[in-house]
Amino acid sequence: MSGVTHVSSPPETTGRGTVTMRALSLLGAFDERHRRLTLTEMAARASLPVPTAHRLVGDLVAWGALTRDPEGRYVVGRRLWDLGLLSPVQRGLRDVASPYLHDLYGTTRATVHLAVRDRGHALYLDRLAGHSSVPAVSSVGARLPLHATGVGKVLLAHAPEQVRVEVMASLQRLTAYTITQPARLRAQLDQVERNGYAVTYEEMTLGACSVAVPVRRRGEVVAAIGIVLPRLEATIQRHVAALEVTARGIGRGLDG
Amino acid sequence: MSGVTHVSSPPETTGRGTVTMRALSLLGAFDERHRRLTLTEMAARASLPVPTAHRLVGDLVAWGALTRDPEGRYVVGRRLWDLGLLSPVQRGLRDVASPYLHDLYGTTRATVHLAVRDRGHALYLDRLAGHSSVPAVSSVGARLPLHATGVGKVLLAHAPEQVRVEVMASLQRLTAYTITQPARLRAQLDQVERNGYAVTYEEMTLGACSVAVPVRRRGEVVAAIGIVLPRLEATIQRHVAALEVTARGIGRGLDG
DNA sequence: ATCGGGCTTCCGTCAGACGGAAGTCGACGC
DNA sequence: GCGTCGACTTCCGTCTGACGGAAGCCCGAT
Numbered sequence: 001m002s003g004v005t006h007v008s009s010p011p012e013t014t015g016r017g018t019v020t021m022r023a024l025s026l027l028g029a030f031d032e033r034h035r036r037l038t039l040t041e042m043a044a045r046a047s048l049p050v051p052t053a054h055r056l057v058g059d060l061v062a063w064g065a066l067t068r069d070p071e072g073r074y075v076v077g078r079r080l081w082d083l084g085l086l087s088p089v090q091r092g093l094r095d096v097a098s099p100y101l102h103d104l105y106g107t108t109r110a111t112v113h114l115a116v117r118d119r120g121h122a123l124y125l126d127r128l129a130g131h132s133s134v135p136a137v138s139s140v141g142a143r144l145p146l147h148a149t150g151v152g153k154v155l156l157a158h159a160p161e162q163v164r165v166e167v168m169a170s171l172q173r174l175t176a177y178t179i180t181q182p183a184r185l186r187a188q189l190d191q192v193e194r195n196g197y198a199v200t201y202e203e204m205t206l207g208a209c210s211v212a213v214p215v216r217r218r219g220e221v222v223a224a225i226g227i228v229l230p231r232l233e234a235t236i237q238r239h240v241a242a243l244e245v246t247a248r249g250i251g252r253g254l255d256g
Numbered sequence: 257m258s259g260v261t262h263v264s265s266p267p268e269t270t271g272r273g274t275v276t277m278r279a280l281s282l283l284g285a286f287d288e289r290h291r292r293l294t295l296t297e298m299a300a301r302a303s304l305p306v307p308t309a310h311r312l313v314g315d316l317v318a319w320g321a322l323t324r325d326p327e328g329r330y331v332v333g334r335r336l337w338d339l340g341l342l343s344p345v346q347r348g349l350r351d352v353a354s355p356y357l358h359d360l361y362g363t364t365r366a367t368v369h370l371a372v373r374d375r376g377h378a379l380y381l382d383r384l385a386g387h388s389s390v391p392a393v394s395s396v397g398a399r400l401p402l403h404a405t406g407v408g409k410v411l412l413a414h415a416p417e418q419v420r421v422e423v424m425a426s427l428q429r430l431t432a433y434t435i436t437q438p439a440r441l442r443a444q445l446d447q448v449e450r451n452g453y454a455v456t457y458e459e460m461t462l463g464a465c466s467v468a469v470p471v472r473r474r475g476e477v478v479a480a481i482g483i484v485l486p487r488l489e490a491t492i493q494r495h496v497a498a499l500e501v502t503a504r505g506i507g508r509g510l511d512g
Numbered sequence: 513a514t515c516g517g518g519c520t521t522c523c524g525t526c527a528g529a530c531g532g533a534a535g536t537c538g539a540c541g542c
Numbered sequence: 543g544c545g546t547c548g549a550c551t552t553c554c555g556t557c558t559g560a561c562g563g564a565a566g567c568c569c570g571a572t
Binding site for chain 2 (some may be wrong): 077
Binding site for chain 4 (some may be wrong): 054147
């Protein structure tokens with residue numbers, strides 16, 4: 001470790017693109033809405049001629065980045081799943097937090113979330129949902145808006161001003177209760193910072209409220225945890241207490 | 257979907273290898289024991305000249321397959337994590353099973369495992385461990401031996417004869433209680449098949465016993481779930497009952 | 513100041529990528 | 543059955559972008 005300068009950011013010659021980039025763009029053809037693709041579809045989504053895609057995909061399959069499902073469609077392979085788990089995308093955080101979250105789930109029996117901020121979104125790192133939990137849109141790996149979720153508000157309240165400005169610029173309405181006025185949101189964020197917790201009332205999904213608190217490491221907010229409930233009533237304080245215990249546990253775990 | 261023939265398996269010209277393969281081999285340089293690598297290390301592990309690796313890694317970083325950590329080392333990037341989650345590596349199974357497993361955890365407060373057989377190993381797809389749970393070596397994505405774990409024995413008992421033979425050929429000793437005699441193991445597997453559940457007594461890790469049952473989909477064993485406890489005593493039947501309820505739930509969920 | 517290890521840039525050579533065209537395969541309709 | 547169609551796979555002549563040794567750079571250690 002020494003001469004760490006920087007990888008020359010891609011000049012993007014707008015030409016053909018390197019072979020590597022082309023191969024990667026084929027992987028990029030997969031997303032939440034496209035988990036199974038035919039060769040032709042992949043080629044189209046990656047803007048590559050079919051024979052070229054065919055060659056590259058051959059390599060990807062040989063290595064295990066892709067596999068074919070029973071119908072012959074291509075799907076993301078096991079090897080990428082393995083690699084993904086290796087990613088330090090907050091891996092330390094997930095590993096440390098996991099037992100605490102399960103304990104919390106055991107206590108509350110509510111859907112539990114662990115999220116970090118990824119640019120202008122809340123990135124869900126873990127999610128525990130029992131069977132009887134409130135149905136929710138979240139899932140591990142999902143990116144949800146910062147302004148309409150419990151963990152999102154916490155993360156936003158502790159984000160740099162620049163991020164807040166960007167997010168405020170387009171507050172998408174998701175339900176009748178979504179906060180779409182920048183001023184109101186800003187007021188809430190101030191409260192979140194003061195109170196140390198955030199709440200939402202059906203702002204993301206009807207029938208789902210949430211409470212969330214920050215996870216701090218050496219004082220700095222590194223993540224947020226929250227629970228989702230059908231309604232909050234007067235139970236907020238109790239939940240906040242449980243969440244805070246958990247958050248402190250995780251914070252300590254991160255240092256150890 | 258039609259002319260599904262087959263991707264010509266790599267003739268492996270033993271030459272330089274395609275660009276794509278080289279890029280992938282750089283990703284392959286990462287594993288559980290090498291999560292953070294310098295450029296030079298990656299190049300060495302992939303048997304590539306440093307300047308070549310540098311160019312390829314540049315692309316991988318630009319695309320998001322790799323990132324640099326604060327110290328300048330390379331680590332698996334967020335985008336691969338995303339992709340990995342997309343992998344159908346039993347994704348349906350994990351998604352369906354998740355709530356059931358959480359319920360089971362809520363009831364037993366023991367470490368809960370969900371695993372499938374991957375060749376001669378048990379591949380752990382999910383793992384719930386509370387804080388007070390028995391410390392265990394397992395983790396999501398891990399591959400553990402079939403002969404020394406609860407879920408492993410279940411999966412092995414329902415595996416094709418060929419797999420059983422292969423596994424029997426080398427029964428690695430892990431603790432003083434690991435079963436290393438093929439005959440004894442085979443007798444146990446017969447019992448597992450008859451009884452419908454498997455148990456282990458500190459065969460993988462000292463201080464950790466386990467009970468496991470198969471998850472069936474339309475009669476066929478597709479996975480196994482199990483719990484880990486400090487000891488089993490006379491509680492086996494109760495745990496088996498809880499596990500079976502869960503397994504049936506998952507099995508039904510898979511069909512729905 | 514000097515050294516060494518690792519990262520980055522250069523650039524002349526040429527291996528290997530490229531992709532249009534043609535061949536194959538299976539499904540479907542008549 | 544036969545023809546059509548869509549999708550996959552193979553071929554192969556062209557030529558581009560990959561290759562990697564050498565040199566330069568940067569930083570920390572001596």
